[in-house]
Amino acid sequence: MSDKILVIVESPTKMKTISKYLGKDYILSSSRGHIIDLPKSRMAIDFEHDFEPEYITIRGKAKVLNELKKEAKKVSMILLATDPDREGEAISWHLANTLSKICSNIKRIEFNEITKSAVIEAVKNPRDLNMNLVNAQQARRVLDRIVGYSISPILWKKVKKGLSAGRVQSVALKVICEREEEIERFVTEEYWTMDMRYAADGRDYTATLQYFEEEKIHISSKEEADDIVDALDNAEFVIQSVKSKPRTRKPQPPYITSKLQQDAANRLGFTTSKTMLVAQQLYEGIALGKEGQVGLITYMRTDSTRVSEGALQSVRDYISQNYAAEYLPESPNRYTNKRGAQDAHEAIRPSEILRTPDSIKEMLTNDQYKLYNLIWKKFVASQMTPERSIVKTISIVAEGYEFRSSATETLFEGFAAIDRDAKVKKEKFPELKEGDSVTAKEFLPEQHFTSPPPRYNDASLVKFLEESGIGRPSTYAPTINTLINRYYVTRSGRQLVPTQLGRMVNTIVKQNFADLVSADFTAEMEAKLDRVEEAEVKWHEMLREFYGPFHEVVIIAEKSIEDLKGTLDEPTDFVCEKCGKPMVKKLGKFGYFLACSGFPECRNAKSLSLGKCPKENCGGDVVKRSSKKGRPFYACTHYPDCDFITRDQPTGRECPKCGSVLFTKRIRGKGERVMCLRESCGYFMDILDEDQESTVKEDYSV
Numbered sequence: 226m227s228d229k230i231l232v233i234v235e236s237p238t239k240m241k242t243i244s245k246y247l248g249k250d251y252i253l254s255s256s257r258g259h260i261i262d263l264p265k266s267r268m269a270i271d272f273e274h275d276f277e278p279e280y281i282t283i284r285g286k287a288k289v290l291n292e293l294k295k296e297a298k299k300v301s302m303i304l305l306a307t308d309p310d311r312e313g314e315a316i317s318w319h320l321a322n323t324l325s326k327i328c329s330n331i332k333r334i335e336f337n338e339i340t341k342s343a344v345i346e347a348v349k350n351p352r353d354l355n356m357n358l359v360n361a362q363q364a365r366r367v368l369d370r371i372v373g374y375s376i377s378p379i380l381w382k383k384v385k386k387g388l389s390a391g392r393v394q395s396v397a398l399k400v401i402c403e404r405e406e407e408i409e410r411f412v413t414e415e416y417w418t419m420d421m422r423y424a425a426d427g428r429d430y431t432a433t434l435q436y437f438e439e440e441k442i443h444i445s446s447k448e449e450a451d452d453i454v455d456a457l458d459n460a461e462f463v464i465q466s467v468k469s470k471p472r473t474r475k476p477q478p479p480y481i482t483s484k485l486q487q488d489a490a491n492r493l494g495f496t497t498s499k500t501m502l503v504a505q506q507l508y509e510g511i512a513l514g515k516e517g518q519v520g521l522i523t524y525m526r527t528d529s530t531r532v533s534e535g536a537l538q539s540v541r542d543y544i545s546q547n548y549a550a551e552y553l554p555e556s557p558n559r560y561t562n563k564r565g566a567q568d569a570h571e572a573i574r575p576s577e578i579l580r581t582p583d584s585i586k587e588m589l590t591n592d593q594y595k596l597y598n599l600i601w602k603k604f605v606a607s608q609m610t611p612e613r614s615i616v617k618t619i620s621i622v623a624e625g626y627e628f629r630s631s632a633t634e635t636l637f638e639g640f641a642a643i644d645r646d647a648k649v650k651k652e653k654f655p656e657l658k659e660g661d662s663v664t665a666k667e668f669l670p671e672q673h674f675t676s677p678p679p680r681y682n683d684a685s686l687v688k689f690l691e692e693s694g695i696g697r698p699s700t701y702a703p704t705i706n707t708l709i710n711r712y713y714v715t716r717s718g719r720q721l722v723p724t725q726l727g728r729m730v731n732t733i734v735k736q737n738f739a740d741l742v743s744a745d746f747t748a749e750m751e752a753k754l755d756r757v758e759e760a761e762v763k764w765h766e767m768l769r770e771f772y773g774p775f776h777e778v779v780i781i782a783e784k785s786i787e788d789l790k791g792t793l794d795e796p797t798d799f800v801c802e803k804c805g806k807p808m809v810k811k812l813g814k815f816g817y818f819l820a821c822s823g824f825p826e827c828r829n830a831k832s833l834s835l836g837k838c839p840k841e842n843c844g845g846d847v848v849k850r851s852s853k854k855g856r857p858f859y860a861c862t863h864y865p866d867c868d869f870i871t872r873d874q875p876t877g878r879e880c881p882k883c884g885s886v887l888f889t890k891r892i893r894g895k896g897e898r899v900m901c902l903r904e905s906c907g908y909f910m911d912i913l914d915e916d917q918e919s920t921v922k923e924d925y926s927v
Contacts, residue, residue, distance in 0.1 A: 231300040231328075232348075233293065233320060235307050239339065242510030242518040243306070246341045247348070254296050256307070260286045261319035263366065268374045270367055276768045278367055280319070290323065297327040304351060309335040309570060310526055311365070311758070312699065314358035321354060337533075338576040339510060339520025361757045364764035368392065368750070371772060375779045376738065380730060383786045385793065385812070387711075388730060392747060393696045394707050395734050399742045400689060401681050401714055402723045402731040411677035417444040419453060420669040421628050423462065423621070425655035429666065432621050432630035439627075450670035453626065457668065460623040464661045467619050472633075474612040476640035478530035478560035479572035479604045482698030483691040485525070488603075490684035493595050494719065494891055497683045497702035501525065503596045504573070513588050520576055521585075522600055526698045527570040530560040532604075536571070539578045540608045552642060554610050574604040602643050609640035617654050621663060680720040694748035712812065716874065718889055726793060726812055733789075737782035803829045835859065835875040836886020839903040843867045847875055847886050871902065882908040 230251050234240050237255045244253045261280050263269045269279040282290055297303060305320055307313035313335070321331045332351035336343040372392045380388035419434035434453070436442055444450050480488070485504070489495040495503070504525035510518040537557045544553045575597070582598040589597060618631040632654040635641075657663070681689070687701045696704060705721070708714040713727030723731070731742075740746045750771075756762040799808035801821040808819045810833065821827040832848030838861040839847075845863035852858060859875055861867040873888040880887050880901040887908075892898050900909035 227299055227301065229300045230302045230304055231296050232304045232306050232334075235313070235316065236509055238506070238509040238518075239306075239520075242339050242520050243344055245517050246344045252296060252300060254293055255289075256293065256316060256320060257286070257289055259283060259316055259319070260290050260293075261323065263370055268370065270370060272772075275765045276367055276371075276772070278363065278370075293320070293324065294327055297324045300328060302330040302332070303328050304348065305331065305333045305354075306335070306347070308526075309337060309524055310699065311358050311362040314355055315362040315366075318354055318356075318359045337571050338523040339508065340576045343576075357758050357760045360764045361754050364757050364767055365754055367764075367768060368754075368771065371768075371775070372741065375775070376734070376741075376782075379779070379783050379786060380733065382783075384726075384729065384733070384789050388726075389707070389711055390730065390734050390738075390741075391704075391707065392741065392750070393690075393700055393704050395731075395738070395742045396693075396695055396744055396747050397686060397690065397704050398708055398713055398723070398727055398731050399735060400744075401686070401708070401721050402728050404678060404681055405723050405728070408677040408680065411675075413677075414675045415445060416673050416675065417447065417450045418671050418673060419444060419450060420671070421457075421462075421621075421665055422667040422669065423630075424664045424666055425657055425661075428655070430630055430655055431669075432619070432628035434626060435629045436627040438625045442626075444670075447670070447672065454668045454670065456624055457626060457665065460665070462621050462623045462628075462663050462665050464657050464659055464663065465620040465622045465627070466659055467657055468617070470616045470618070472614050472616050474614070474639075474641075476558065476606045476609055476611065477603070479532060479574050479607045480600060481528050481530060481572060482526050483528070483687050483701065485573055485600070486687045486701060487684040488599060489596060490682060490687075490719070492599065495592075495596070495683075496705070497687060498706050499592070500596065501702045503592050506593060507597055507600075511585075511589060511593065513585055519580075521580065521597055522576060523572070523574050524570050525573055527573060528698055529562050529570060530572045531562070532572055532574060536574060536578070537608065540605055543578045544605065544609060548609070548642065551637065552609050552639065554608070558608055560607070572604075573600055575601045578605070606640040606643040609643065610637075612639040612641045613637040619655070619657060623665075680717075680722060682719040682721060686721060693744045694751055695744060696747075697751065717876075729789065729793070733786060737786060738778060740778075801827060801829050803827055832862070834862075835877060836879065837884055838863070838867060838869050839885040839901060839906075840867050840869045841903065841905065843869070845869075873902070880906060880908050882906050 228250070232243065232247065232251055232253050234243060234253070234255055235258055237257070240253045240255045244251075247253070260283060262283050263278055264281050269281075271277045271279060303321075303324060305317035307316045307320075314333075317333050325331055333354050334347040334351050336347040369392055373389055376390040377388060380390060421432050421434065422429055423432060424430075434442060434444075444453070486497045486500050489500040490497065504522065507521040508523070508525050510520045513519045541553060541557065578601075582594060582601050585597075586594050612635065614633050614635045616631060616633050618629060621628040621630065634654070655663075679685070683705060686705065690696050690701060690704070705714075708721070708727070709716065711727075712724055713730060714721050714723055716722070735742050753762060753767050757764045757767060793812050795810040797808050797810050797819065799819055800806070801808055801823065804821060804823050804827040806821055806823040806827065808829075809822050810817050811820045811830075817833045818830055819833055820830040832850070834846035834848060836847050838845040840861065843861060843863055845861040845867050847859050847869070848862055850858055850860050856872075858870060858872050860871075861869040864870075871888065873890045876887045876889055876899055878887045878899075879885070880903070883901060883903050883906040885901060885903050885906070887899050888902055890898050890900055890902075898909050901907070
């Protein structure tokens with residue numbers, strides 16, 4: 226044994242970043258995530274002995290564990306440097322339990338950012354394991370195992386194998402399905418708006434009809450709109466009021482996990498899992514030329530807006546050196562956390578403010594640059610002064626009708642200056658005063674139709690889960706991934722659409738496990754897990770309180786749920802080329818496929834056609850395939866004679882110009898586009914805004 230110290234982290238990337246900060250007395254190694262966990266094949270909870278979990282070494286991790294044991298024999302001390310959260314604490318606990326037989330001197334270190342100062346400070350101040358954090362993780366793990374492994378077998382028996390029903394996932398599925406039901410029930414109504422183009426100061430301006438006889442006006446038909454135009458024909462329009470109202474827009478706090486996921490989805494088109502993957506890369510370290518491996522951001526799983534005093538001083542120095550004095554507030558901006566926040570870590574921010582996005586752009590991937598740019602700008606903006614503007618509103622009246630015209634003029638851009646692409650509002654406004662007359666030049670009635678509420682996307686679902694107190698920062702992305710991987714939900718562009726299977730599972734769970742899919746109940750369980758972490762509740766007691774009533778509900782449900790096997794199969798017009806029997810549309814692990822109705826005597830099965838191949842003179846069908854790693858892609862059935870392959874998602878709709886299948890494709894700078902991939906066709910349709918009333922622009926040019 227030597228006097229060296231073994232430092233164990235979770236990922237090889239983090240190991241590489243940290244190694245350059247520690248000297249020759251330290252040996253770095255990686256656990257590559259969890260090494261010990263519950264087995265996948267069985268419940269593995271000892272109900273007779275107070276819900277004790279039966280942990281095992283994860284399959285395939287024995288080699289990693291043996292390597293760590295070998296390293297442990299060479300050192301006098303072990304420092305566990307896993308991620309600074311419940312999950313990281315649990316990984317350290319499992320490692321400590323295993324390695325303590327070899328080296329008894331084991332301590333825990335943690336850091337919110339992977340910088341030299343943070344790592345050195347952590348090494349100087351090792352601590353004991355926080356068993357409250359460990360117990361909170363164990364409570365969540367056991368709770369979710371009990372729920373999942375109690376309900377899932379019922380779904381396998383009654384519906385089909387491979388299904389699951391998790392605690393948070395079931396609530397998320399419920400709200401997605403309920404939104405779909407709202408959309409289906411929605412009845413579109415016609416309504417009209419009325420603008421007036423008027424002349425003042427030798428220029429034309431526009432005002433919108435808002436009131437009639439001081440009451441909000443609603444125009445429901447063309448006839449009503451025409452009557453208003455007739456009533457206002459040759460009327461005298463007089464300025465009733467001219468008002469100016471100052472407006473102050475304060476900067477927002479630096480990112481917490483949920484807000485980062487929402488902004489990355491809305492502004493960058495990232496899924497929640499992609500956001501967390503890229504953020505993990507930025508946190509663990511990126512190779513920056515001569516600097517070597519550098520951690521660019523603080524820990525990306527947090528619900529706190531708190532920022533260290535050192536980071537506040539650094540960003541204030543940056544603002545004072547790069548902006549005029551009025552852009553820096555007299556004292557740092559402080560932000561309060563939302564109710565129930567754990568406040569375990571700082572907000573997500575750059576680890577070094579002088580490392581601007583553009584200065585390292587060439588060393589980052591496109592996705593890394595986009596996300597880092599978002600985080601960096603949000604943090605700098607959070608410590609700048611507010612934007613000040615003035616909103617001017619003119620009220621124009623005639624025959625009891627009131628039109629309003631407004632404009633915003635930015636007086637001082639404040640924090641908005643951080644985004645140089647933002648346009649400063651300096652709208653021209655007529656110089657008018659009360660009692661002046663204006664000339665109506667044209668009335669512009671426009672027909673509209675009410676639209677149903679938008680489907681959830683990653684951003685809006687995360688927002689709902691966060692506001693409802695369901696799940697925690699680390700659970701949002703895995704929850705959405707599970708819904709998609711189980712084929713309960715599919716993506717249509719950015720929207721999350723429940724499948725027939727998802728709706729069936731939701732109905733079963735909602736009817737038989739009402740509490741499980743209750744947002745209030747799930748939020749209450751999250752609060753209890755937090756109380757376990759605060760040592761206010763013992764985790765065994767929490768599980769006992771939950772399990773008794775839940776187990777009774779499971780027994781009743783197993784008897785009452787009807788057998789629905791086969792109800793998902795749909796008859797088709799296809800005939801089996803091997804035996805001549807009809808083919809049925811079945812749901813498998815990766816979606817629908819065609820199978821012979823004569824199974825098991827005839828085992829003929831094939832992929833379901835999603836449309837005609839875009840390749841010229843091919844005639845094949847586009848079908849869904851999966852790579853060795855399980856990633857979906859789409860290819861032609863005539864492979865290898867036809868080499869068509871894409872990861873763009875088919876829409877299932879035919880191109881109106883050439884008849885091949887249309888795909889959803891994201892075009893840089895243009896957003897999402899539904900388009901034909903046949904080179905000689907060129908048809909496309911831009912999706913301008915999925916969250917509002919559908920607006921599309923078609924193009925048939927080549």
